[in-house]
Amino acid sequence: MTTSSSRRVVVTGLGATTPVGGNVQDTWDAILAGRSGARPMPYDWVAQHQLPVTFAATLAVPTADVLSKVEVRRNDPSTQAALVAVREAWADAGSPEVEPERLAVCLGTGIGGVQTLLDQWDVLRDKGPRRVFPLAVPMLMANGPAAAVSLELTARAGAHTPVSACASGAEGIAQALTLIRSGKADVVVAGGTEAAIHPLPVAGFAAMQALSTRNDEPERASRPYDKDRDGFVLGEGAALLVLESEEHAAARGARIYGEIAGAGASADAYHITAGEPEGRGAARAMVEAIEDAGLTTTDIVHVNAHATSTPVGDVAETRAIHRAFGEHTADIAVTATKSMTGHLLGAAGALETILTVLALRDRTIPATINLESQDPEIDLDVVTGTARTLPEGDLAALNNSFGFGGANVALVIKSHG
Numbered sequence: 001m002t003t004s005s006s007r008r009v010v011v012t013g014l015g016a017t018t019p020v021g022g023n024v025q026d027t028w029d030a031i032l033a034g035r036s037g038a039r040p041m042p043y044d045w046v047a048q049h050q051l052p053v054t055f056a057a058t059l060a061v062p063t064a065d066v067l068s069k070v071e072v073r074r075n076d077p078s079t080q081a082a083l084v085a086v087r088e089a090w091a092d093a094g095s096p097e098v099e100p101e102r103l104a105v106c107l108g109t110g111i112g113g114v115q116t117l118l119d120q121w122d123v124l125r126d127k128g129p130r131r132v133f134p135l136a137v138p139m140l141m142a143n144g145p146a147a148a149v150s151l152e153l154t155a156r157a158g159a160h161t162p163v164s165a166c167a168s169g170a171e172g173i174a175q176a177l178t179l180i181r182s183g184k185a186d187v188v189v190a191g192g193t194e195a196a197i198h199p200l201p202v203a204g205f206a207a208m209q210a211l212s213t214r215n216d217e218p219e220r221a222s223r224p225y226d227k228d229r230d231g232f233v234l235g236e237g238a239a240l241l242v243l244e245s246e247e248h249a250a251a252r253g254a255r256i257y258g259e260i261a262g263a264g265a266s267a268d269a270y271h272i273t274a275g276e277p278e279g280r281g282a283a284r285a286m287v288e289a290i291e292d293a294g295l296t297t298t299d300i301v302h303v304n305a306h307a308t309s310t311p312v313g314d315v316a317e318t319r320a321i322h323r324a325f326g327e328h329t330a331d332i333a334v335t336a337t338k339s340m341t342g343h344l345l346g347a348a349g350a351l352e353t354i355l356t357v358l359a360l361r362d363r364t365i366p367a368t369i370n371l372e373s374q375d376p377e378i379d380l381d382v383v384t385g386t387a388r389t390l391p392e393g394d395l396a397a398l399n400n401s402f403g404f405g406g407a408n409v410a411l412v413i414k415s416h417g
Contacts, residue, residue, distance in 0.1 A: 009180045010249050010416065011257040013093025013242030014354050015085040019235050019341050022061030023088055027341075027351075028358050030060075032387055034369045036219035036340050038233045041197065049199045053211045055218035056197045057235035057342025074135055075148060076113035077195035081238035081347075082145040086152060086189060093242035096187055096252060104157035104185040105150045106175040107240070108168030108192040110346030110403065112142030115198050145193045149240075157185040163346070165403030166306070167265075168192050169239065170349025170411055174263035176243050186248040191350030193238035205234060208273065210310065222343075223370035224307035224314055224336035225378040232308040235342030239351035258357045259414040261396065262293025268406030275313060275402055279320025282408045286324035286398060289410035295396055297325045300332060300412070302365055302390065302397035304356045307336030308343050315377045317400065333390075335359075335383045336368040349401030353411055356399045360415040363390040 014024045019037025021027030030037070037057040040046075046054050063080035064072050072080060116139040123131050138144055143161035150159035158179065162171040169192020176190035205211045212231040214221035222233040241260075249256055266288070268281035275282065290297060303321065307314055322329050337355050344351055359365050365388045374382065395415040402408050 007181045007183070008246040009177050009243050009260045010246050011241050011260065011357055012244050012249050012254040013089040014257065014357070015087065015089025015092060016237065016239040016351060016354060017059060017061060017063070017081050017084045018237040018351060019057035020060055022066070024354060031337055031340055031355060031366045032364065034340065034367060036222070036369065037235065038218035038221055038342055040218060045199050049203065051199065051202055052206045053202055053213055054215045055221065057233050058197060059236055076116040076139040076144060078109055078113055078193045079145045079148045081195055081236065082107060082149055082193040082240070083152065085191065085238040085240040086149045089189065089240045089242050090153065094254060096254065098187045100154045100156040102157055102186040103153060103155040104179050104188045105146050105155045106160045106162065106172040106179070106188055106190040107146040107149055108162040108164070108172035108346050109142055109145060110163065110165045110168050110194055111196045111201065113140035113144055114196050114201060116140040118198055118200055149189060153189065155189065164407035165405055166343065166345050166348055167401040167403035167407040167409040168346035168349070169351070170353065170399065170401035170409040171265065173241065173260060173350060173353055173411055174265060174409055177260050177263050180243060180245050186245050188243045189240055190243055191238065191240035192347035194345040194347040195236045196345060197234060197236050202234060212309065220370050222309045222339045224309045224339050224368060225374055225382055226371050227373045227375040229309045229311060229314065231310055232338065233342035235344040237344050237351065238347050239354050241350070241354065256416045258360055258416045260411060261414040262289045262412035264288025264292060264410045266408045268408065270406055273404050275316045275406070277312070277316050279316045279323055281406060282317060282320035282400065282402055283323035285408040285410040286320065286400065289398065289412045293396065293412040295412065297328045299396045300398050301395050302359060303332050303334045304352045304397065304399045305334050305336050306400040306402045308338055318378050318380055321380065330381060332381060333365050333383050333388055334380045335365050337366060339369045349399065349409060353399050353413065356397050356413045360395050360397055360413060363392065365390060
């Protein structure tokens with residue numbers, strides 16, 4: 001067997017359901033067109049609870065339009081989204097034949113089955129214990145989505161659930177990289193899922209002043225790097241990638257999108273919600289990912305930034321990029337796709353990894369929207385206005401994901417062919 005140090009990990013399948021599209025192609029088309037997925041929340045509870053934020057980046061295609069009624073009833077919305085995404089990703093990969101003991105799942109989530117947890121508490125309080133749904137516990141547990149995907153694919157090499165807030169989806173991909181490199185699996189389905197658009201999370205994020213309050217213009221609310229940014233837009237969805245050892249993919253003649261070439265992780269140990277303001281921990285994750293890929297900073301041409309549109313976070317990441325890349329910073333094309341998708345929390349890193357894979361495949365970096373007046377502290381080459389064309393040849397890009405609790409994950413993606 002190929003040694004772990006030389007075993008390359010390639011992407012052979014992509015699946016997603018997002019605020020801008022019900023699948024990967026529709027999502028990518030919307031991203032290239034600069035369409036926002038932010039919209040008024042169509043729920044009675046918004047007015048009932050007098051929430052200070054009345055919009056979010058809800059799914060473009062409800063899972064109920066795709067799944068059976070039984071699947072919707074028996075799964076939390078976070079698991080429903082994961083099932084939609086994994087079915088697309090697995091089919092996109094050509095439904096690879098792999099021994100169940102060589103197939104694993106690494107599916108992260110930031111919050112897990114929060115809608116089930118809170119809804120069933122309402123049932124208990126209002127109707128009593130006999131009315132609590134018998135599947136409430138497996139629906140609310142954080143590893144419910146990973147378990148459901150494992151059952152869907154008969155994956156027996158592990159069903160892992162990294163929970164590192166907004167870095168969860170990226171950490172799932174980093175874990176998959178380790179599993180395949182180590183020889184413990186040949187194929188891993190990896191990514192993230194989140195469905196936390198519910199009164200309590202909305203109220204909680206609003207209470208900590210993390211959310212934008214542009215209720216009168218939701219589509220313009222997520223504005224990373226703009227001097228008038230005022231918080232992120234809460235999103236939901238799932239994104240999954242089928243990852244394989246290059247030898248396994250080649251043996252079955254699989255189409256290869258690109259390569260997950262390196263991963264880096266660190267912890268700020270600074271504050272439970274705020275990132276370290278100088279970006280030291282984030283920079284360490286970036287440098288580690290680049291070194292893990294066997295590259296140098298001059299090999300990176302593009303960064304899909306975490307860039308949530310918060311006043312403090314965007315500046316801290318800018319400083320981190322400068323720390324990591326030094327004088328090469330000016331040569332890197334940076335984009336912030338959360339300007340369109342909103343912030344999918346535990347699914348964000350996985351979705352943005354897919355978008356980075358597609359940017360390298362199509363040699364096209366999507367533009368950041370809503371950037372009308374760039375914050376002078378954000379001295380980066382931000383792609384805005386129109387998409388930017390990348391040159392031909394072998395290219396490498398970086399995707400950043402940072403989460404509450406000080407979690408930092410960076411992934412290096414390389415083009416293929």
